[in-house]
Amino acid sequence: MVTAAQPLPLPRAARLRHLGPNWYASVMGTAVVGSAGVALPGPVHGPHGLFAAVWALSLLLLLTLLAARALHWSHHRDQARAHLLDPAMAPFYGCLSMALLAVGGGALTAGRELIGTRAAVTLDAVLFTAGTVIGLGAAVAVPYLMAVRHRVDAAQATPVWLLPLVAPMVSAALGPLLVPHLPPGQPRETLLLACFALFGLSLLAVLLMLPLVFARLITAGPLPLALTPTLFLVLGPLGQSTTAVALIAEAAPGVVPAPYDRGLGVFAVLYGVPVMGFALLWLVLAMAHVVRARRRGMGFALTWWAFTFPVGTCVTGAAALARHTGLAMYDALALGLYGVLVAAWVAAAWGTVRGLLSGALLAAPRPAPAAPRSGTGRTRSGAVR
Numbered sequence: 001m002v003t004a005a006q007p008l009p010l011p012r013a014a015r016l017r018h019l020g021p022n023w024y025a026s027v028m029g030t031a032v033v034g035s036a037g038v039a040l041p042g043p044v045h046g047p048h049g050l051f052a053a054v055w056a057l058s059l060l061l062l063l064t065l066l067a068a069r070a071l072h073w074s075h076h077r078d079q080a081r082a083h084l085l086d087p088a089m090a091p092f093y094g095c096l097s098m099a100l101l102a103v104g105g106g107a108l109t110a111g112r113e114l115i116g117t118r119a120a121v122t123l124d125a126v127l128f129t130a131g132t133v134i135g136l137g138a139a140v141a142v143p144y145l146m147a148v149r150h151r152v153d154a155a156q157a158t159p160v161w162l163l164p165l166v167a168p169m170v171s172a173a174l175g176p177l178l179v180p181h182l183p184p185g186q187p188r189e190t191l192l193l194a195c196f197a198l199f200g201l202s203l204l205a206v207l208l209m210l211p212l213v214f215a216r217l218i219t220a221g222p223l224p225l226a227l228t229p230t231l232f233l234v235l236g237p238l239g240q241s242t243t244a245v246a247l248i249a250e251a252a253p254g255v256v257p258a259p260y261d262r263g264l265g266v267f268a269v270l271y272g273v274p275v276m277g278f279a280l281l282w283l284v285l286a287m288a289h290v291v292r293a294r295r296r297g298m299g300f301a302l303t304w305w306a307f308t309f310p311v312g313t314c315v316t317g318a319a320a321l322a323r324h325t326g327l328a329m330y331d332a333l334a335l336g337l338y339g340v341l342v343a344a345w346v347a348a349a350w351g352t353v354r355g356l357l358s359g360a361l362l363a364a365p366r367p368a369p370a371a372p373r374s375g376t377g378r379t380r381s382g383a384v385r
């Protein structure tokens with residue numbers, strides 16, 4: 001929901017009381033604009049300086065949010081604990097992991113020309129390690145809390161539940177970038193196969209959760225208006241997994257023994273083509289729901305950032321398929337999706353800036369309106385603010 005503008009308290013720490021982990025989605029959405037731009041085929045490789053500037057902005061946003069969230073935990077520990085115990089907010093802790101990973105991976109793709117290879121590798125190594133550890137923790141802790149503390153039911157299922165499960169897939173997609181910078185032999189092979197294991201871990205977990213989300217959508221009706229953009233989150237594991245298997249295959253020659261290196265290349269195509277097909281199907285379905293919600297008065301909420309990072313993963317996935325298949329249609333798909341990504345980023349960024357200036361996005365959330373149907377209108381504590 002979009003909260004009404006309220007006067008902000010004067011103490012700086014008090015303004016951060018309702019700053020939740022969902023804000024990390026803005027870092028992810030900004031970082032992917034730069035990294036997906038670098039992955040585009042053909043002459044679009046020209047504006048590297050622009051992609052580097054967008055990546056630098058994502059780094060600045062990450063540092064700012066890390067500091068703000070540290071203040072939040074220091075001064076508003078009760079609210080931070082309430083976020084963990086809120087089934088609508090707790091899954092967003094996966095966004096912290098993905099923000100770290102997205103900025104780290106962007107350092108080696110979009111940011112390398114700006115800060116140099118050595119600094120980029122060091123920064124990525126630190127952020128990749130931290131993001132992977134946090135992501136694995138979230139992938140276990142959040143489902144555990146949902147099972148023993150949150151008391152959720154199937155009618156409350158939303159794509160937000162996927163967030164902590166997708167975080168290891170982001171590690172799987174970005175880890176191969178670090179493989180060439182490790183010593184040859186077992187260090188490289190260990191990291192590459194660890195990325196493949198993270199791919200499997202995340203994929204199987206998502207396959208367990210996704211049917212709940214789809215069944216809830218079909219049986220309980222459309223999501224509440226403010227949550228409708230979260231349908232785009234389903235694109236995240238689809239595009240990111242396609243990117244992951246492609247980058248793992250590209251890093252495999254000379255790292256894993258034959259015939260496994262060639263087998264990974266075959267798997268990248270056999271897996272990526274049908275998954276990207278399903279991603280396009282879901283994209284059209286999600287867009288239809290968003291158009292419907294917009295006609296019914298859907299206003300800006302932080303959930304609009306769901307339009308960015310998931311679409312960005314589909315850009316990198318389509319670009320990877322273009323490299324592996326040589327088909328021009330995947331080049332065109334990557335370029336078209338990147339246009340959608342840029343438009344979505346502009347809309348989300350503009351809405352966020354306006355919400356910050358008005359104070360609406362940092363104000364206490366309003367209670368959700370009563371749901372006309374069971375489970376279709378329930379939201380909590382500003383998870384979609």
